[in-house]
Amino acid sequence: MLTYKNNSDTVVIVLHEIYGINDHIMNICNQLSKRKYDIIVPNLLRDRIKFNYDQEEAAYNYFVENIGFESAMKQIKQILYDVRLQYTKIYVLGYSIGATLAWLCSQTKVCDLVVGFYGSRIRDYLTVIPQCPALLLFPTEEKAFAVDDLIKKLSGIKGIIIKRINGRHGFADPFSKNYNNKSALIATKEVLFFVKGSLTK
Secondary structure: EEEEEEOOOOEEEHHHHOOOOHHHHHHHHHHHOOOEEEEEEOOOOOOEOOOOOOHHHHHHHHHHHHHHHHHEEEEEHHHHHHHHHHHOOOEEEEOHHHHHHHHHHHOOOOOOOOEOOOOOHHHHHOOOOOOOEEEEEEEEEOOOOHHHHHHHHHHOEEEEEEEEEEEOOOOOOOOOOOOOOOHHHHHHHHHHHHHHHHOOO
């Protein structure tokens, strides 16, 4: 687990993809740290450090066979409960499987907002009723599922904002072959607008 301390009253729990705590996650943490947030990054892969992007199948199989969403959520919930009294605000930011886990966090009543980038497995958890504001960002193109169908199913759930941004899975990751600078900037603005809007409510 990585931690960044800036003596903030707000902590951001960053949830990584199947690849683990890689350069993309470290880059996100550096950006958040510049904004003076405290940051916690649980290693959801436990003893495995990380996978390269060209090991996608191996990384996915490792998560499914050795970790799973239930076990990962148990780890994340423990962190949420441990830090709840230490911070005024708890934000959860997740990518891919991390986005699905962030979505699951939204029903815990422990965090204050969640943001998820390209959470494809959210489609398996459509009964979740968020207890805090949730922003979900999806690419226009996904090989694993029909984006429009998922958005349609999610659109009736109260308390969430859904944005469909041009590009493929990984559009906000500068280390991904699917990185789209313009879309990444749009996504960043959407997140900042969402956080600011949630603070004024």
